[in-house]
Amino acid sequence: MSGHRSRLGWAPAWVACLAVCGAVTLAGVAVGLDRADKLASVGSFVLAAVALVTVRGGRSGKQTASAATRRRDELLEQVAEAVAAQWRDEAETRGLTHPLPLSMRWSPADPVVMDRLTAILDGPVHAEDEDLAREFYLSGGLGEIADAFQRLPTQRLVVLGQPGAGKTVLALQLTRELLRRRQPGAPVPVLLSLASWNPAELHLHEWMATQLETTYPVLRAPAPTVRSRTRSLALEFVQAGRITPVLDGLDEMAEHLRPAALQALNRALSGQPDEAAPLVMTCRSEEYHHLFVPGAVGSSDTGGPTAQPLAAAAVIELCPLDLDDIEAYLLQATPASQRAKWDPVLQHLRTQPQGPYAQALSTPLMTSLAHSAYSQTAADPAVLLAPEFTDRSHIEDHLLDRLIPTAYAARPTPDRDSDCWTAEQAERWLCFLALHLHRRGNRDLAWWELILAIPRIGRWLMYPLPASIWLTFWTVAASPGWWWEWLSVLGLALSIGPAGPSRPSVTEIRTSNVAPSLKTGFALGAICSAMGIVVDNLPDVFSGQWCLCRLFDGLLSLWLPVMLFGGLAIGLLKLLFDNPVDTSHSASPRSVLRADRASTLVLALFTASVFVIGWIFVLGFDALAGVTYVVVAVMFAGCLRASGQLFWVRAWLGLSGRLPWRAMAFLDDARQRGVLRQVGAVYQFRHARLQDHLVANGSKSHQR
Known part of the structure; x- marks a missing residue:
């Protein structure tokens, strides 16, 4: 596995510089200039060591132009491998490879929603040949799908369809097939969800780079270059056209942002170095048509359309499933001894091909839900013919209602990290999550944003709680009567305000790097201490007052602790800022959580080391006071980190019954059961229809 440095560059040296300056100033005020001078000596040498680590890493990053090019090509291949592994596993989890892929077909969309055919085919097309060309290229x-995409001269494609028509599945399968056909050095197709993009705040390239860095660790590195280290590898690949975006769900963006998104896409495509600039995008048919129809939703009130079609992009629309395809799919997974139970339903579909049952099962989503609820269980599908199901929406709601009970009827497999949650518990928790996302207008379920599911008063109490615990101990055990300090610090904690979400750290801390980093840190700490001993004793040597006893006294009381704790601090900084990234996989919610916990632990140990040096050994204050300050500093640091906030989320929502204590295990289990899906480092509901259905159910339960 390859490794490279983080883009933070000189950040460790600047952090250490500010810390040293602040410590020296406080020491001069608190304990006098003599000890402050000694503190300055210690700080300057620690700062020199940190700078040495940074400069050493910076020099090692210089490369020749040819070496940088080779490195880029190597990293691009690692990205392709990570993307292929990600969607291979996700396709298996979603059951897209078995029992039988549904036979989806598509046809040309309404010409009003696409560019001129001559622009799409990059050449003149005679009027009498337009229908034939559309049939050849857009059916x-x-x-x-991969053949059709690669036949397009511009390789720009928009996929439309009604809810549940299989747009995401088609985009996923297209991504996998393009990766399978891809040649070394060719652009890498990457599937991204558009739900989190706000074109008013972020340029398309910046948003894509952010998403790529979160999902694929290899792209978090600075771009290999001879001169500048300011651009990330993700941004360089995006701007150079080495990433083919497969953008899923324009309809999942806020309604007022969709016209701006299309305009931003057109601007970004026109600025690409390669005029072809391949791109794939999916959207619901109705929402996409409304962008180009005056007076409709998403259009201006002045009578003119607010968006232009995606430049040179072919637009196709997914067709409803044929009855033969529905029958083959439902019967294939049903045991031969039970296939007869489908006869009444299939007979009804054939006698009423335009009826509500045929309409409901015309989408892959509903057909797959019927398959899960009845083909894989002993339940009788004849219930679908009940007289209370008078229209399509009633049947679809029934199938959505059956999903969670069916998914949680099966016990987890032995290798699945889950508890035996009941269907009632799971539905209650999933309704809460769906309502949380609905209030935020989002489709992405990111664990680090669950802090926003806590009421404002709960988030306000995050900071005063550790302060109260520490100050109570300090007042009772250390300094009885200091109630005014208790109130002042508690008031300061309250003044911080309610906690907001903190993005998790992208730095991966691996155990194999701990020993080398600490070894370097302790070595530099020993050098700093030796230089400090020399500087501390030079005045006495020149004045003739030097003695061996004073040397040993300074060594034991100051310089040995500085060597140990300073070396630990330097080693931890090196581990945090100069840590190779694992390039063999894409990020998942679990791996992002592990990375943030590890980096939080490293920062906590670094904070503790600095406090021990400064408070106890340099300033000479009471050890008990130093320990309490270390504890509160670490607790506050944890509250500011995403993984620390997750602990508060688990406690608050777990005690209130809105989520289980093992929230991450529950989310991962829901994904394994097919209720959630994983898109990079976040979860999503299996389908937007399911999320909307749970929102409606949750709202009804809340009203009752």
Whole structure:
């Protein structure tokens, strides 16, 4: 596995510089100039050591132009491998490879929503040949999607369809097939969810780079270059056209942002170095049509459309499933001895091909839900013919209602990290999560944003709680009667305000790097201490007052602790800022949480080391007071980190019954059961229809 440095560059040296300056100033005020001078000596040498670590790493990053090019190519191949592994596993988890892929087909969309055919085909097309050209380029089936995409001269494609028509599945399968056909050095197709993009705040390239850095650790590195280290590898690949974006869910963006998103896409495509600039995008048919129809939702009130079609992009629309495809899919997974139970339903579909049952099962989503609820269980699908199901929406709501009970009827497999949650518990917790996302207008379920699910008063108490625990101990055990300090610090903690979400750290701390980093740190700490001993004793040597006893006294009381704790601090900084990234996989919610916990632990140990040096050994204050300050500093640091906030989320929401204590295990288990899906480092509900359905159910329960 390859490794490279973080882009933070000189950040450790600047952090250490500010810390030393602040410590010296406080020491001069608190304990006098003599000890402050000694503190300055210690700080300057520690700062020199940190700078040495940084400069050493910076020099090692210099490369020749040819070496930088080779490195870029190597990293691009690692990205392709990580993307392929990610979607191979996700396709298996979503059941897209078995029992039988649904035979989806598509046809040309309404010409009003696409660019001129001559622009799409990059050449003149005679009027009498337009229908033939559309049929050739814009018609096909699931297995032909990659061929159709690569036939397009511009390789720009928009996929439309009604809710549940299989747009995301088509985009996923297209990504996998393009990766399978990809040649070394070619652009890498990457599937991204558009739900989190706000074109009013972020340029398309910046948003894509942020998403890529979160999901693929290899792209968090600075770009290999001879001169500048300011651009991330993700941003360089995006701007150079080495990433083919497969953008899923324009309809999942806020309604007022969709026209701006199309305009931003057109601007970004026109600025690409390669005029072809391949791109794939999916959207619901109705929402996409409204962007170009005057007076409709998403259009201006002045009578003119607010968006222009995606430049040179072909637009296709997914067709409803055929009855033969529905029958083959439902029967294939049903045991032969039970296939007869489908006869009444299939007979009804054939006698009423335009009825509500046929309409409901015309989408892959509803057909797959029927398959899960009835083909894989002993339940009788004839219930679908009940007289209370008078229209399509009633049947779809019934199938959505069956999903969670069916998913949680099966016990988890032995290798699955889960508790035996009941369907009632799971539905209650999932309704809460769906309502949380609905209030925020979001589709991405990021664990580090669950802090926003806590009421404002709960988030306000995050900081005063550790302060209260520490100050109570300090008042009772250390300094009885200091109630005024208790109130002042508690008031300061309250003044911070309610906690907001903190993005998790992207730095991966691996155990194999701990020993080398600490070894370097202790070595530099020993050098700093030796230089400090020399500087501390030089005045006595020149004045003739030097003695061996004073040397040993300074060594034991100051310089040996500085060597140990200073070396630990330097080693931890090196571990945090100069840590190789694992490039063999894409990030998952679990791996992001582990990385943030590890970096939080390293920062906590660094904070403790600095406090021990400054408070106890340099300033000479009471050890008990120093320990209490270390504890409160670490607790406050934890409250500012995403993984520390998750602990508060688990406690608050767990005690209130809104989520289980093992929230991450529950989310991962829901993904394994097919209720949630994983998109990089975040979860999403299996389908937006499911999320909306749970929102409606949760709202009804709340009203009752």
